[in-house]
Amino acid sequence: MTEKFEEKTISRDVIYDGAVVHLVRDKVELPDGREAFRELVFHRGAVGIFAVTKEEKIVLVRQFRKALEKSILEIPAGKIEEGEEDYxxxxxxxxxxETGYQSQEMNLITSFITSPGISNEKLYLYEAKDFHQVDNPLPQDDDEFLEIVELSFSEAEEKMATGEICDAKTIYAMLYWQQRIEGQK
Structure with a gap:
């Protein structure tokens, strides 16, 4: 089935083929017959983990994000490596x-495309339940520097208002948490 808004690829130039992303520049034919260019980022995908402690605090990590040139708070997350199929x-x-926690139950909440205007990255959002600190957790990635932060819902809302929480996966998790809280009332 052809969509009436479909853009047909005329040609593709590979700009960069990296370890995390694959960047291309496509020349496309628009639905009205004109031509345009699209710069696209292809990504294997990622997972995000929503976890709330018994004390009703969301588990977050603070880390520096070079693209933003600042540290932000976000839910634990990571990229899907080549060949990994069990998300x-x-x-x-x-x-x-990222946290030193192991979960007895990890449930898929949803999946979503993070930035469809430029990327195909799909994020799978999981909820960790019944988790506990482990004595010898898996090591963090060599280039990762994280601080674990646990915040109440109202504290996390304040961090959203100040922009310290600003990424889509964490905001989505916060909305999920808010919906669950309101459903319990």
């Missing part, structure tokens, strides 16, 4: 690497 196992690994 729940990826979520379990990333949760332990």
């Amino acid at each position: 729940q196992k990826v979520a379990e690994r990333e949760f332990e690497e």
Whole structure:
């Protein structure tokens, strides 16, 4: 089936083929017959982990994000490596690497495309339940420097208002948490 808004690829130039992203520049034919260019980022995908402690605090990590030139708070997350097909196992690994927690139950909440205007990156959002600190957790990635931060819902809302929480996956997790809180009332 052809969509009436479909853009047909005329040609593709590979700009960069990296370890994390694959960047291309496509020449496309628009629905009205004109031509345009699209710069696209292809990504294997990622997982994010929403976790709330028994004390009703969301587990976050603070890390420096070079693209923003600042540190932000976000839910634990990580990229899917080449050949990984069991995304729940990826979520379990990333949760332990980034927080030192192991979860007895990891459930898929949803998946979504993070920035469809330029990228195909799909993020799988999981909820960690019944988790505990482990004595010898998996090590963090060599180039990762993280601080674990646990915040109440109202504290996290304040961090959203100040922009310290500003990424889509964490805001999505916060909305999920808010919906769950309101559903319990």
